[in-house]
Amino acid sequence: MPKSPMEHKSRSDIAREHAARRDAAPAVALLVVTQGSLIWLDPSRPTNPAEIVWALSPLAAISWLVWGQIRAVGRADELQRLQQLQALSIGFAVLIVLLTAIGLLHAAEIGEIAQQTQIALIAGVLAWVGASAVLSARSR
Amino acid sequence: MKNRLKELRAARDWTQADLADRLDVSRQTINAIETGRYDPSLPLAFKLAAVFDDSIESIFIPAHDQSQPRSRSQP
Numbered sequence: 326m327p328k329s330p331m332e333h334k335s336r337s338d339i340a341r342e343h344a345a346r347r348d349a350a351p352a353v354a355l356l357v358v359t360q361g362s363l364i365w366l367d368p369s370r371p372t373n374p375a376e377i378v379w380a381l382s383p384l385a386a387i388s389w390l391v392w393g394q395i396r397a398v399g400r401a402d403e404l405q406r407l408q409q410l411q412a413l414s415i416g417f418a419v420l421i422v423l424l425t426a427i428g429l430l431h432a433a434e435i436g437e438i439a440q441q442t443q444i445a446l447i448a449g450v451l452a453w454v455g456a457s458a459v460l461s462a463r464s465r
Numbered sequence: 466m467k468n469r470l471k472e473l474r475a476a477r478d479w480t481q482a483d484l485a486d487r488l489d490v491s492r493q494t495i496n497a498i499e500t501g502r503y504d505p506s507l508p509l510a511f512k513l514a515a516v517f518d519d520s521i522e523s524i525f526i527p528a529h530d531q532s533q534p535r536s537r538s539q540p
Contacts, residue, residue, distance in 0.1 A: 335485035335492045404494040404503050464497035 341400050348393030356386035408460040416453025423448055467526040470499045473517045488512050 334342075359382040371377045398409055423445035431438050474484050481495040488495075488509065497503035504525075505513065514521045 333482060333492065335482040335490070335495075337485065337489055338482075338491050338493075341491070402490040402494050403506050403509060404497055405491060407503075461493065464493045464500075464502055 337402070341397070344400060345393065345397050348396055349390065352386050352389035352393060355389065356383055359383045359386055404464065405461075408464075409457065412453050412457035412460055415456040416449050416451075419452035420445060420449030466504050466528065467501060468498065469524055469526075470495070470513070473519070473524065474499075484516070487516050 363380065363383070371380050398406060401409060424442070427436075427438060427441045427445055430436050430441065470484075474481070479487075481499070482492045485492045485495045490509065494503065494505075498505055510521050510525065513524060517524060
């Protein structure tokens, strides 16, 4: 009988995945709600403290996701921690290089810094996630 | 580093997941050790030796050592 995908995972693998999902699911839901409300209602130039809090509301979900990631590193075994360190290093390196480039472009008065910074952040996170996936796949 | 993990595991009819459960590590880590992509830490190496009731030196083969390792059961 062919093995199901679950039989290829150890009990600790399954426990870690379930724990990661438990940590991430509410954070993702909160992010969808907060970011979604900002995109849909599109507030601009907040004029009172409540609107400023609303504009910053996705930070709660982002912080929750970061906390979940820290917990995931704590649950990881020695190889997974090494892979996560390597992936974080790659993501951080990409982010640093791009932020430096943005600084140089800003000094030369080229481009829109707000947009460039967002691109740098997204690129850094994508580099981290991509590196994590590649490193993990190499040892499967 | 070469090792006899696959051979020892097969002798007991354990899957990689079975061995990972006994050591409380991921199956991925067992696969990486077996294929030589990753060398375990000392605590994990001692756990492996305990699980297989053998010595670390007979499970792991340093790169410079061309001779076959001896297990505890051999004279």
